[in-house]
Amino acid sequence: MLDWEQIFATRSSRMRASEIRELLKLLDQPDIISFAGGIPDPALFPDVAFKEAYSDIFSSAQVGSALQYSVSEGYKPLREWIARDVAKIGIDCTPDNVFITSGSQQALDYLGKLFLSPNDTALVTWPTYLGALSAFNAYEPNYDQLSLNGNRTPEAYRDTAAKTGGAVKFAYLSADFSNPTGETIDLAARERLLALADELDIAILEDAAYQHLRYDGEAIPPIMALDIARRGGIENTRTIYSGSFSKTLAPGLRVGFVVAAMPVIRKLVLMKQAADLHSSTINQIAIEHVASRGFDAQVAKIRSVYSKRRDAMLAALDKYMPKTATWTRPEGGMFVWVTLPEGMDGAELLAKSIATEKVAFVPGKAFYADSSNANTLRMSFSCADEAMIDEGIKRLGRLVSNAIRTAA
Ligand SMILES: Cc1ncc(COP(=O)(O)O)c(C=O)c1O
Incomplete structure (x- = not known):
């Protein structure tokens, strides 16, 4: 029999299904309360608006x-709409600075391809979005921990990269309501990151997939906006901003985007020509149709529903979780990040939880480039109603309390 591994490229060796994915397959069982997904609630999709959009397209000369x-x-009117939308948060750009991708996941793949030669270093937060690690892995980088509190010098990053035979190329992060922790980076840390990027002469990849999902607290300017303000215009920036319609309108259409200086956009366009020519024409038109007629109302609707679910999850955690566990209090997004006492293992807990309590979540170690911190869990509140959240966290609290007692 053919030994495929012998003829696959070396880059494929890091493309592996995780054990967690195997466990999460069990989630199809109908009696499971799942906090694992991290996907939008389909009940909130603007399906009527999309039906109207497609019907208008099909009944017109378009x-x-x-x-x-x-x-x-990408579709020019959509790029114009995005340029106007990001201008509201200080990202002053032209439609030519906007490039449409098939979901913002494709932007991560392209940016990995554009910047990373084998053994180059990508700086990522510990933990970070698992999909970013999967996208970058194909380009065989090393990862180093991006510290946002300023306690690592530029030399420390440079030395680590040199030891593994490459150079630091970019820092990747979500500044608002990150996946997996739900946390937001404060203004001072954003400014520090810009200074660090200057010192290291690297790009900043700002993943803004959850940008519109703020439920309370003051909005902080995106890193891209701070970069533009510092340098007097987008063409002088080193930040590359990616956004998505997946969390606000619907992920199934696969429409995301990048905003960046023209030299980056020009390369991305060449990459797209080689990869898939362009993102779905009709879906881009439909997204522009729906966004230009009712984006703000749609965002207001989902914020109102998700913020109540966030509140319900935080209240239930306060009520049912043992005091030795801690968790984040996100101001937006879809996730709460739970840290259990040292020594506990989220993957073991998930196996037990599915078998006995019928509650699912994602064990946190998958989000660490070095697979550390097994005592963490990602809990999503986007797809469960408040009663389910209370019941699910009650069961999880019971399981965690028992596990702590058994370990003691
Ligand atoms: C932080 C982050 N970035 C990017 C994506 C990719 O989303 P999409 O490709 O649907 O835009 C996700 C999806 O969950 C995400 O959480």
Whole structure:
């Protein structure tokens, strides 16, 4: 039999299904309360608005171009809409600075491909978005821990990268309501990161997938906006901002985007021509149709529902979790990050939880580039109603309390 591994490229060796994915397959059982997903609630999709959008497209002269090949940069009216939307948060750019991708996940793949030669270093927060690690892994980088409190010098990053035979290329992070922790980076840390990036002469990849999902607290300018303000214009920035319609409108259409200086956009366009020519023409038109007619109302609706679910999860954690556990109090997004006492293992807990309490979550170690911190859990509140959240956390609290007692 053919030994496929012998002829696969070396980059494929890091493409592996995790044991966690295997466990999460069990979630199809109907009696499980799941906090694992991290996906939007389908009940909140603007399906009527999309039906209208597609119906308008099909009953107009636009149908021919909507079903045709189109430019790699993306649908111009959508790029114009995005340029206006990001201007509201201080990202002053032209539509030419906006590049449409098939979901913001594709942006991560392209940016990995654009920056990382084998053994280069990507700085990522510990923990970070698992999908970013999967996207970058194909380009065979090393990872180093991005510290946002300023306690590592530029030399420390440079030395670590040199030891593994490459250079530091970028720092990747979500500044608002990150996946997996739900945390937001404060203004001082954003400014510090810009200074560090200057010292190291690297790019900053700002993943803003959850940008619109703020439930309370003061909005902080995106790193991209701070960068533009410092340098007097987008063409002088080193930040590359990626956004998505997946969490606000619907992920199934696969429409995301990048905002960056023109030299970066021009390369991304060439990469897209080689990879998939362009993102779905008709879906881009439909997204622009729905966004331009009712984006703010849709965002207000989902914020109102998710903020109540966030509140319900935090209240239930306060009520049922043992005092030796700690968790984040996110101001937005979809996630709460729970840290259990040292020595506990989230993956073992998940196996027990599915078998006995019928509650699912994602064990946290998958989000660490070095697979450390097994005593953490990612809990998503986006898809469960408040009663389910209370019941699920009650069961989880019982399981964790028992596990702590048994270990003592
Ligand atoms: C932080 C982050 N970035 C990017 C993505 C990718 O989303 P999409 O490709 O649907 O835009 C996700 C999806 O969960 C995410 O959580």
